[in-house]
Amino acid sequence: MLVVRMLRPIVGGMVRTLACRSCTAILPPVLPVRVLSSSPVQTPTDAHFHSASSSETGPPRVLITGGLGQLGMGLANLLRNRFGKDNVILSDIKKPPSHVFCSGPFVYADVLDRQNLREIVVNNRVTWLLHYSALLSAAGEANVSLARAVNITGLHNVLDIAAEHNLRLFVPSTIGAFGPTSPRNRTPDLSVQRPRTIYGVSKVHAELMGEIFHDAVKRGKFECNLRPSTRLPMMYVDDCLRATLEVMEAPAESFSMRTYNVTAMSFTPDELAQEIAKHVPEFRITYCVDPVRQAIADSWPVSLDDSMARKDWGWKHDFDLPELVTTMLSLHGCDTRIAQAN
Ligand SMILES: NC(=O)c1ccc[n+]([C@@H]2O[C@H](COP(=O)([O-])OP(=O)(O)OC[C@H]3O[C@@H](n4cnc5c(N)ncnc54)[C@H](O)[C@@H]3O)[C@@H](O)[C@H]2O)c1
Incomplete structure (x- = not known):
């Protein structure tokens, strides 16, 4: 039995930020995995359209933060098959195993070090940022202040850099963003979200920041x-x-x-x-x-x-x-x- 966590974008169209909430599905390996059908991330045409500048052509230049975790390396393989090995940079604060190091570009990136993150984005002409760094449930509960820093301050660093450099940004959320007072069956997109863990709280924060960021940069609000x-x-x-x-x-x-x-x-x-x-x-x-x-x-x-x-x-x-x-x-x-x- 294969446990797949599928990421379902909740915003489509011309967006720079996708806040998505992951759905857990337990599937036998033969079942087709639901694809990101509503996501504009799918086609190369869209890839061009959403690149940082309309004057740029070719595939996106992708940076994955927290890329040595459970999901990042599989994601890198998927994106490298689509956009080319050298266009997808894995990053983390951990030392990569040699097979990962040899499989494509890897850089050290601590999401708490905004300057370093900015340098990577600029030096590599990054146009898409997939922000996977996080302290998940158990690790977060074990070190709440670190979880708060990585999951909240790290996200703010990423949001700032994405805004500065006109990046397309993807931030996965989680079912942990719901809590005991959320409806448990057929939980809708919008419902009560009062999680009891720092991980869940930080992901609700990320979802809301994604909406604010999206409103500000794409729906066209400006404070003069x-x-x-x-x-x-x-x-x-x-x-x-x-x-x-x-x-x-x-x-x-x-x-x-x-x-x-x-x-x-x-x-x-x-x-x-x-x-x-x-x-x-x-x-x-x-x-x-x-x-x-x-x-x-x-x-x-x-x-x-x-x-x-x-x-x-x-x-x-x-x-x-x-x-x-x-x-x-x-x-x-x-x-x-x-x-x-x-
Ligand atoms: N794995 C799941 O089942 C699942 C489900 C829903 C959502 N998600 C989300 O997907 C993302 C990736 O999940 P995962 O399972 O791969 O997590 P993971 O815990 O396996 O990996 C997280 C990575 O973040 C890195 N990291 C920690 N602090 C960092 C820092 N300061 N700077 C840079 N990197 C740092 C860690 O070294 C680690 O490699 C997370 O945002 C998570 O919330 C995962």
Whole structure:
């Protein structure tokens, strides 16, 4: 008899975080194991779509934390068969057995060491993070403070790095996230969850953090620290870089002065939010004005006159607000929605 714990994603569509709850099934080995049918993780096409940047092609670059545990190595084999051996990095704080070490990339990664985790993500161009490090039930009860650190602080480190580097993140949950007051038969997705172990409590925490993270990054909520009417001059980074190159290449005799204003557009947070909402109708912005930042913004010009740069060395911007929003949303994986909106 084979004991299989199947991981069933509870969120689909364009998501960066999948919080999933595992279901325990006791199956004879011949039965087909239920697949991740609703998960967008399945197809190579989706893999491309969900990679960190839309400019990247090819398979995802995967990091598995806590990969030397019961589930991680099997997961690595599965993903390596699909995406190639070198695209799946196993990590743990334990020393790998030699057959694991020789089977593909392995690195030391302590999820409590955020700096080290960030370095691994950056140096290896990681786009998917499967976060398997945890102290499970018995080990957690035996060392509650370590379980709290690994399962909660470790998760926060992973969430922060995933947000910083636009990673697709998967965090498995467990039936231990239910407790004695949860319905025991046909337990629904949403029900009372009052577990009595630190493992269960930390997994409820992970489930809720997954929802908050998902809401924040994909359903489009943004808290702005400036007043909605704060107008500032802006340029898209590509215009800014091109201006640098063009001024360096311009003939010296074209300059009538030594310091030039260079700008593209000028907009307020409210105008930006309205432009984003054209593509992401559910986008919501809230305002929580930070007096320090507001004072700095209020001391800056609301628009720049760059007519001298345009006249002397032919400066011309490419990106106005609509092009800026379209480009930035597509870089963040919202291209499908933009296509629909257009
Ligand atoms: N195995 C199951 O039956 C089951 C069921 C449901 C959910 N899950 C979840 O799946 C994930 C993996 O489970 P597993 O059974 O492989 O667990 P496991 O206990 O076998 O492995 C966990 C791994 O995490 C590593 N780890 C501990 N502290 C770490 C740290 N500070 N930094 C990095 N790694 C650290 C350990 O060295 C270990 O290899 C866990 O999140 C668990 O909650 C497992």
